[in-house]
Amino acid sequence: MLWLYLHFPHLLLDHIRRSSEKASALVIVEDSGQKVIQACPAARDLGVGAGMRLKTAVSLVPELGIIRADQQQEARILEDQARWLYRYAAHIVLVPPNGLLAEIGSLQRLYGGLPAVWQTLEEVLQERRLTAWPGIGHTPLAARLIARSGKGTCTSDKGHTLQVLGQMPLLAAEFDERTCTRLQRLGLNTLAEVFRLPPADMARRLSPETLAYIQKIQGSRPDPQAPWQPPHYFRQQADFVQDIEQSQGLLFPLQRILSELERDLCWRQQDTDCLLLVLGHRHAEPTRLRIRTSGPEHRAEAFLSLIRLRFEQQPLQAPVILLRLTVKRFLGREAPSGQDLLGESQDLNEAWHTLLSRLQARLGENALKQLAPQADHRPERAWSASEVRRTQHVLTTAASHLPQRPLWLLQGPQPLTEIPQVWFTGPERISGGWWDGQRVHRDYYIAQLNNGQLAWVFRDVREGWFVHGWFG
């Protein structure tokens, strides 16, 4: 087994810098808000360093962006990293707060050797603008120690690994404080010296736990690692140092998240039709936007144009400090049917969904309706309007069996205000609805009004005359 450990020295900084367009100086301060824990390169150039008091840092760089360390947030960001790493490696272990462990011995065949695995990961890290120190070792702990010391090299040689470990000072080996002091009092300075101690002596004179730890580093004691399971949903979050007041400013981080989603969907070989976008505000309830497409979709640009439309319709209620995109509904992907081999004919099915999604995003979902006849004798109930849905099903009812009806139906019957010029067919008695209380008892006629309109008129029980439709 060969393990790769990725140590992210400033994950939170990387995460925040990814969602801002311009690079400004950023620092992370500890929970109490007194001390700087991490500083980004821009801040370091200006003289701000880790361990500095916040007041000093602010007086050095007045426009410093300050983020408070948050354990929950860090855990979430770490899981985000595990999610992309899962595309390259199957056995992943989260090591909070800032490490990921992956078993890569089994990947060598797939990628064609260890250097290829190493290179792939380095490319991905660079593309994601993440700083990570990798380390390879024959045990999880060895990989971790090497990665955290920043001396990781691409080698699967156990001897080399042990040699590097051996040169490591005791302080870097992450013993607890008491053990570390005791080892130093024994006159030991490097791990190699500790390795040389006889195990029985070590267990007796130090503690069995220390022996177990040393043996786990060396690989003579098993160190099982439970693999991490990726969740069955997509979630990405962008946090902003400065409040974003224009929806335009949200498009940049959204673009990145959506292309991430596209890659995720491609990787899953699935599509989605519903995105949930949550915009967090500092002093108000978060805004929740549900973006729906009319059909399965996976392209980032399609989602982005829908979201852009939505933003145009619905301006931001308050400045945004957080943006989270969640997708929980995944649909199986269908092979494009309309495409011919040379891609000459456009895929109409896809174009249909694109158009309808655009219209629904701008006009609202209730603005579009599809019509269908209903089995009822009462004219106002003989039709229905439903949400638009793409169906390939063919009408099976023999259409010619339907009675003669006008093409226009009025929203409600209008009183007839003139004596029609000519009377045609009639009466057609429609009586029904006694079963649901919406009683209708009418005699329908077709008549021509004085201005030439052909109307569908009826007389009700109370001898009133009404127009109910036009033969358009």
Add this chain to the structure above:
Amino acid sequence: MSELINTLIQDARVWQGQRHIKSTQPAEPTGYQALDNQLGGIGWPRGALSECLLDAPGIGELTLLMPLMQRLSQAGKTVFWLNPPHTPYAPALARGDIDLNQVIMVHTEDKGDFLWTLENCLRSPVTGLVMAWPGKLAAREIRRLQLAAEAGSNVCVLFRERRYAEQNSPAALRLELEPGEQQSLNINVLKRRGSWPGQHCSLAITHRANLLHHEAPRVVQGPWPTLAR
């Protein structure tokens, strides 16, 4: 012929109406031979706006489009009804052999949305026919729609009031509709791109109410006295 005219013709400085080539713009037959003949034998122009100007609904304006709607919907093209003044009655459409899965009714709240929707429908390859009831439109807006129509290749019919007949419009085809004798529909061609306007025709479309036009209308004696008018 005078010397002057001969010179002008030889210099090709005078355009001669009778010689113009029959327009080759794409079009969809209307389904009514009499009307097709008046429209140069081609019918509704595709990729351009058409206007129907009429006073009141119920004179056969939809029946005029039924053959086109039927053909396009069955060919899998979508038919949009944009802001219709009344409800398109589904049983009647189904009876007319229109595939209702392809019929989509859209209602917009303001003019901006209306123009945006219409433009998007016109540009899409899935659209076969758009029927729109725009109300008041500025010439600039019609021009914008005309450009959108040119980007696609579908039929777009705007239904407008007859008083706009005086106003000029960039639409490629403008028809004035009025009720004629015996429930027929009289059509005046007000404008046709690439040709002369002024043609008339009358379509017998009594089948919309299943009336036989040669039969004398059977008068139904209504019990009228209660309706004082």
